[in-house]
Amino acid sequence: MHHKQLEYFLALAETLHFGRASERCYISAPTLSRNIKQLEQLLGAKLFIRDNRQVALSDAGEHFITYAKNTLMQWQQLKASLHGAKELQGALSIYCSVSAAYSFLHPLLSAVRERYCGVEVKLHTGDPAYALERVLDHHEDVAIAAKPAKLPAQIAFRRLGWSQLVFIAPKTPCDISRQVANSPSTPWQQLPFIIPEQGENRTRLISWWRKRRIQPPIYAQVSGHEALVSMVSLGLGVALIPQVVLENSPFAQSVQILNVDDAPPPFEIGLVAQQRRLSESVLGACWQLAAQLK
Template identity: 50%
Template sequence: MDHKQLKYFLALADTLHFSRASERCYISPPTLSRQIKQLEEEVGAPLFIRDNRSVALTPQGQAFIQYAQATLASWRQFKSECLDEDKPLSGELSLFCSVTASYSFIYDLFARYRQDFPQVELNLLTGDPANSIAQVQGEVVDVAVAVRPRNLPQGLEYLSIGRSRLLFIAPTMKCPLSDLLAQHRGELPWHQVPFIVPEHGVLKERLDVFFKKKALQPKIYAHVSGHEAMVALTSLGFGVAYVPEVVLEQSPFRNQVQTLGLQSEEIEIGLVCKRKRLQDPVVSALFRVAARLFAA
């Protein structure tokens, strides 16, 4: 088996979806299916159970995850030890972030990194920022942009690259929700307010604290994956949301929402990777570039 097949396997094991995994790996779904089938033939056991509607890991597939991760980690370590210091840095680096982060933080970082190390291949994956740390822990990517949690898991390295206020937002369009808010300029009737909340992650934890302080059993309109989608649903009048200011600034719907005059708190945003991955010159170089760029 080759290392690309192991990467394809881990992508499919993470997404459990052939189309999403093939997009992540920059190959077609039929090619991914053939590669997985070849891998299963070499392993001698099925790694996935698949039908027309779903994909699931077999017990052998679940066990194979650790082997694939360890093999790729050992290969990356070996390659880094073989690098000739007199030659330009080369290799691959994958990074996971939200769509907003790709505009607000990562564009400048990648531009500077590419200028300094043009022979390194950069791969960018976007998705729900609540999944950032899990993507790193599962070794789906080398580095991720993540909101710093209250307790950073052991074995991870974190480099702050910015901060953002958290804001309660509401629609500006005329709708039952905006009418309700207009009638209560003081303390809002929170028990009547529908909320659009993230499925999980730091922002959900912050909201849970807010609800607890208010002794509120919230009226939830929707659980949403991704901060950008929360702004969109809010602009349509479906509920109030709690989002980072940096997301609101980049949103095409920023003029269709209003901020509520409530005391706000901040989140810290940074790069996260497994500490052992800093032994890879490609990864450590990214952290050095980021430290210089965002300290300025």
């Protein structure tokens, strides 16, 4: 078993696509496939379930992620110690939304690059609703996420900041903007909502509806937060979003914030990682560095 094969396996485990994984590893798709088959033969177990349309991790593959990451990390640490390296060496994979990358990730990455220039950072962006899941499934070392009402016992959380939750409506002349402008109070029951498919934002919005006994029409359910601002700007509905998303949106000037006295509580935004992994050199050092950013 070669270390390169472990890197190939992790690339395929993250992308679940032979073409994208081979591009990331700078090898051909047949070479990647051959190395994965060699790993499977050595282990005596299928790491991936694949057909003509998709690739998925098998149960054995899910378990093998931890071994592969730990082995590569220990290899990096061994090389550094043998060469007398004084600076921290290794890799750190981070998951966050695009908006979090603009706001909360930038100061952290700046500090990491200044303090630990030997650490390779691998950044993946996507729907924040998947942040905890990706950390628990070993796809990422750390993620930036909103702290849920109930944090899993095995997850550690380090606060980076806060973000208010605000209701937004379109500015462009349309039925929705006219309803908002012409009503003495916001007619929530009649306004179509655009909501996230899942995640803490959706949870807090539904809780807010229940407290107010509101059952508004739902125009659409979307993945992530950034698309909410775009759809609202087109006059398709109203939405609840973290203010940090609005501040970084190119459509911020096309929507208006609605005044709400009892809006859902703000998000506490921070790093999440598996508690038991904080003793690892790279992850632990970056975790401690994050505490100094406050």
